[in-house]
Amino acid sequence: MSNLRSLTFDAIIIGGGGSGLRAALELAKSGKKTAVLSKVFPTRSHTVSAQGGITCAIASADPNDDWRWHMYDTVKGGDYIADQDAAEYMCSEGPKAVFELEHMGLPFSRFDNGRIYQRPFGGQSKNFGEGGQAARTCAAADRTGHALLHTLYQNNLKNNTTFLNEWYAVDLVKNANNDVVGCIAMCIETGEVVHVKSKATVLATGGAGRIYASTTNALINTGDGIGMALRAGFPMQDMEMWQFHPTGIYGAGTLVTEGCRGEGGYLINKDGERFMERYAPNAKDLAGRDVVARSMVMEILEGRGCGDKGDHVFLKLDHLGEEVLGKRLPGIVELSKTFAHVDPAKDPIPVVPTCHYMMGGVPTNVHGQAIMQDENGNDQIINGLFACGEAACVSVHGANRLGGNSLLDLVVFGRAAGIFIEGALNEGINYLDASESDIEFAMKRMSRWNESEGGESVPALKAELQDIMQNSFGVFREEKNMVEGVQKLAELRERVANAHLPDKSNAFNTARVEALELDNLMEVAEATAIAALERKESRGAHSRYDYPDRDDVNWLKHSLYFPATKELKKRDVNFKPKTVDTFEPKVRTY
Amino acid sequence: MSNLQVSVYRYNPETDSAPYMQEFQVDTKGRDLMVLDVLHLMKEQDSGLAYRRSCREGVCGSDGMNMNGKNGLACITPLSDVVKGGKLTLRPLPGLPVIRDMVVDMGMFYKQYERIQPYLQNETPAPAIERLQSPEDRDKLDGLYECILCACCSTSCPSFWWNPDKFVGPAGLLQSYRFLADSRDTATRERLSELEDPFSLFRCRGIMNCVAVCPKGLNPTRAIGKIREMLLADAT
Numbered sequence: 001m002s003n004l005r006s007l008t009f010d011a012i013i014i015g016g017g018g019s020g021l022r023a024a025l026e027l028a029k030s031g032k033k034t035a036v037l038s039k040v041f042p043t044r045s046h047t048v049s050a051q052g053g054i055t056c057a058i059a060s061a062d063p064n065d066d067w068r069w070h071m072y073d074t075v076k077g078g079d080y081i082a083d084q085d086a087a088e089y090m091c092s093e094g095p096k097a098v099f100e101l102e103h104m105g106l107p108f109s110r111f112d113n114g115r116i117y118q119r120p121f122g123g124q125s126k127n128f129g130e131g132g133q134a135a136r137t138c139a140a141a142d143r144t145g146h147a148l149l150h151t152l153y154q155n156n157l158k159n160n161t162t163f164l165n166e167w168y169a170v171d172l173v174k175n176a177n178n179d180v181v182g183c184i185a186m187c188i189e190t191g192e193v194v195h196v197k198s199k200a201t202v203l204a205t206g207g208a209g210r211i212y213a214s215t216t217n218a219l220i221n222t223g224d225g226i227g228m229a230l231r232a233g234f235p236m237q238d239m240e241m242w243q244f245h246p247t248g249i250y251g252a253g254t255l256v257t258e259g260c261r262g263e264g265g266y267l268i269n270k271d272g273e274r275f276m277e278r279y280a281p282n283a284k285d286l287a288g289r290d291v292v293a294r295s296m297v298m299e300i301l302e303g304r305g306c307g308d309k310g311d312h313v314f315l316k317l318d319h320l321g322e323e324v325l326g327k328r329l330p331g332i333v334e335l336s337k338t339f340a341h342v343d344p345a346k347d348p349i350p351v352v353p354t355c356h357y358m359m360g361g362v363p364t365n366v367h368g369q370a371i372m373q374d375e376n377g378n379d380q381i382i383n384g385l386f387a388c389g390e391a392a393c394v395s396v397h398g399a400n401r402l403g404g405n406s407l408l409d410l411v412v413f414g415r416a417a418g419i420f421i422e423g424a425l426n427e428g429i430n431y432l433d434a435s436e437s438d439i440e441f442a443m444k445r446m447s448r449w450n451e452s453e454g455g456e457s458v459p460a461l462k463a464e465l466q467d468i469m470q471n472s473f474g475v476f477r478e479e480k481n482m483v484e485g486v487q488k489l490a491e492l493r494e495r496v497a498n499a500h501l502p503d504k505s506n507a508f509n510t511a512r513v514e515a516l517e518l519d520n521l522m523e524v525a526e527a528t529a530i531a532a533l534e535r536k537e538s539r540g541a542h543s544r545y546d547y548p549d550r551d552d553v554n555w556l557k558h559s560l561y562f563p564a565t566k567e568l569k570k571r572d573v574n575f576k577p578k579t580v581d582t583f584e585p586k587v588r589t590y
Numbered sequence: 591m592s593n594l595q596v597s598v599y600r601y602n603p604e605t606d607s608a609p610y611m612q613e614f615q616v617d618t619k620g621r622d623l624m625v626l627d628v629l630h631l632m633k634e635q636d637s638g639l640a641y642r643r644s645c646r647e648g649v650c651g652s653d654g655m656n657m658n659g660k661n662g663l664a665c666i667t668p669l670s671d672v673v674k675g676g677k678l679t680l681r682p683l684p685g686l687p688v689i690r691d692m693v694v695d696m697g698m699f700y701k702q703y704e705r706i707q708p709y710l711q712n713e714t715p716a717p718a719i720e721r722l723q724s725p726e727d728r729d730k731l732d733g734l735y736e737c738i739l740c741a742c743c744s745t746s747c748p749s750f751w752w753n754p755d756k757f758v759g760p761a762g763l764l765q766s767y768r769f770l771a772d773s774r775d776t777a778t779r780e781r782l783s784e785l786e787d788p789f790s791l792f793r794c795r796g797i798m799n800c801v802a803v804c805p806k807g808l809n810p811t812r813a814i815g816k817i818r819e820m821l822l823a824d825a826t
Contacts, residue, residue, distance in 0.1 A: 150735075
């Protein structure tokens with residue numbers, strides 16, 4: 001071996017979305033030899049689709065706002081399995097990270113006093129839930145993700161970050177000690193496969209909403225980092241926790257921001273009733289997303305859905321007036337016209353809960369270091385492997401993420417990972433090189449596809465996978481249906497292992513990329529399904545008919561899925577923040 | 591419109607000595623699909639068909655292409671907007687080298703974007719909180735910052751076709767003005783001096799193809815006019 005060309009970096013960041021670019025920026029400034037490897041040009045990453053904003057106690061809308069209130073909301077929103085040390089870190093470091101973005105040029109909307117505009121979002125409160133609705137989400141109209149992603153890309157250009165754009169990471173490379181020492185990657189334009197050697201490998205690969213048939217996620221969100229880590233034998237945390245966003249456009253799945261409800265919009269059923277008043281008398285339409293999504297499904301199941309089939313509800317915005325819509329929600333007006341053929345200034349938008357966000361992922365500490373468990377169930381750092389953003393599970397979101405917390409997660413923990421890696425590199429990192437057989441092991445799956453001579457087609461298998469997930473692991477779940485789902489996925493895995501890549505060409509072969517993505521969807525789907533079946537309670541986004549209550553005696557825990565044995569174990573939640581008192585679990589009402 | 595006839599540009603550098611147009615019959619089942627949906631259906635027939643796509647909602651800028659002669663984003667262009675006489679012809683964005691099928695080499699486009707230093711420059715020490723900006727000053731960025739770098743504008747511009755190495759093009763110039771118009775940016779003079787030569791800015795002939803095709807409804811020609819005014823004011 002090996003006839004593979006190798007590229008060597010101090011740190012390789014896989015993924016060019018918000019968290020990857022923020023980590024890269026930190027490392028580029030430090031002068032470390034860093035590269036961002038992204039399967040799309042960075043501004044095509046899914047962060048670009050984030051709309052409503054970035055939640056952070058910058059005390060603009062309310063000069064008395066306090067990051068501790070934000071932390072309380074986050075912990076409560078996560079139904080008490082968010083790690084409190086991580087939530088503390090995110091909420092307290094948040095303002096610094098947001099002001100940095102502004103200094104970099106992010107075109108935030110403004111209040112009359114010139115400070116950053118903040119709008120109300122779901123699950124936000126003042127004074128630890130006692131002071132009414134807060135307005136804590138910093139916004140650039142309803143294009144905050146776009147503005148944030150472009151700003152980060154621009155500042156990486158300014159700092160001469162190396163980009164491997166339109167390169168696809170195939171699998172992690174581990175040495176004999178189980179340290180991660182880089183990855184196998186393919187240049188999509190030429191088809192060349194290389195061995196990327198690195199002392200720090202950062203998974204910033206985002207979510208995997210494409211395991212569901214209906215999702216707000218981009219077509220590229222196929223859980224590539226999760227798949228790589230699972231194939232390398234590392235565990236995944238809280239994979240049963242998937243957020244269904246209340247307002248995906250009916251039929252198309254495209255997102256309509258929670259900011260619509262923050263600006264005063266509300267949901268109505270076929271009778272025109274503002275039904276959230278019944279389910280969440282205080283917060284109403286701004287209750288947690290899991291609560292709103294479930295309420296919508298209840299309305300539909302009880303026959304109060306809208307349309308011929310009664311299978312969606314309406315989001316009413318016309319009372320906001322054209323000026324607010326044009327100023328604060330211009331992107332939504334555009335999307336509604338394009339995908340729902342509705343002008344929200346005149347008519348309500350048909351919406352339905354739609355898969356939106358993966359709360360689970362690679363378990364990490366606040367420095368982005370990936371974690372596994374030793375034989376005694378103690379946390380153990382995985383040398384060389386890091387994760388941040390949606391691919392990671394720090395966990396700040398617990399069982400349900402609050403709106404606007406994902407963008408904050410990206411920049412706070414992307415930055416934290418960059419800072420930590422810089423320090424570790426300065427202290428010196430020395431891992432054993434990968435052997436020839438280590439590299440061959442990481443090449444196995446690529447070779448399998450390249451040598452396939454017959455079998456089922458990738459798009460057909462993908463559609464089947466998405467239907468299984470949609471039907472058995474949606475907003476409401478129950479044992480029998482999930483057992484069937486798990487069985488079907490096990491059978492599907494066999495078929496995926498024998499599927500066919502007809503096009504073996506090298507130049508910009510998107511069929512090969514889609515085949516490799518299918519393996520990752522398979523890994524994510526199976527981890528999700530097994531974790532969902534095994535967590536026998538209802539908490540946050542995980543809602544079961546057969547176990548309708550939260551079970552703090554047995555399940556005030558993270559779940560940890562182990563790919564080799566397909567077992568689900570438990571991991572302790574952190575209840576020890578450093579500077580504030582623990583938020584004890586309470587009944588969660590809005 | 592159940593059976594749509596689609597003619598698509600094909601070129602695989604490994605197997606084709608020259609590009610050609612391939613005919614597809616696509617069953618739309620009478621739906622007014624987006625052009626991107628039609629491409630997915632074609633890829634099910636021939637997995638080798640290559641095109642870029644990501645967000646499928648018009649914000650990532652991946653799937654700019656030429657549809658029946660006009661540039662736009664495939665994901666937000668319904669068939670009813672472009673199909674004429676039951677026919678659809680799809681070609682890659684004009685003027686850039688083709689890598690494969692609908693995938694073009696965007697290198698020159700990105701290079702022109704990078705040339706205008708597309709990042710805020712302000713050498714004064716940053717305050718502990720955000721830099722303040724009045725809503726009126728922030729309004730000046732509307733219609734500028736929303737660019738998604740899809741290249742529909744620059745690749746519809748004859749001046750860019752002729753001088754892609756020297757003329758910044760509408761997308762890059764729109765971004766240049768996005769920073770010139772930002773009350774927080776202090777590099778105005780440097781930015782303007784980079785655009786003074788006969789090509790970078792002044793190759794714009796006001797043809798306005800860029801305005802006609804921009805999928806986000808932005809107006810690069812107006813931004814270019816504003817930069818000209820600033821240059822003129824700077825010179826007097």
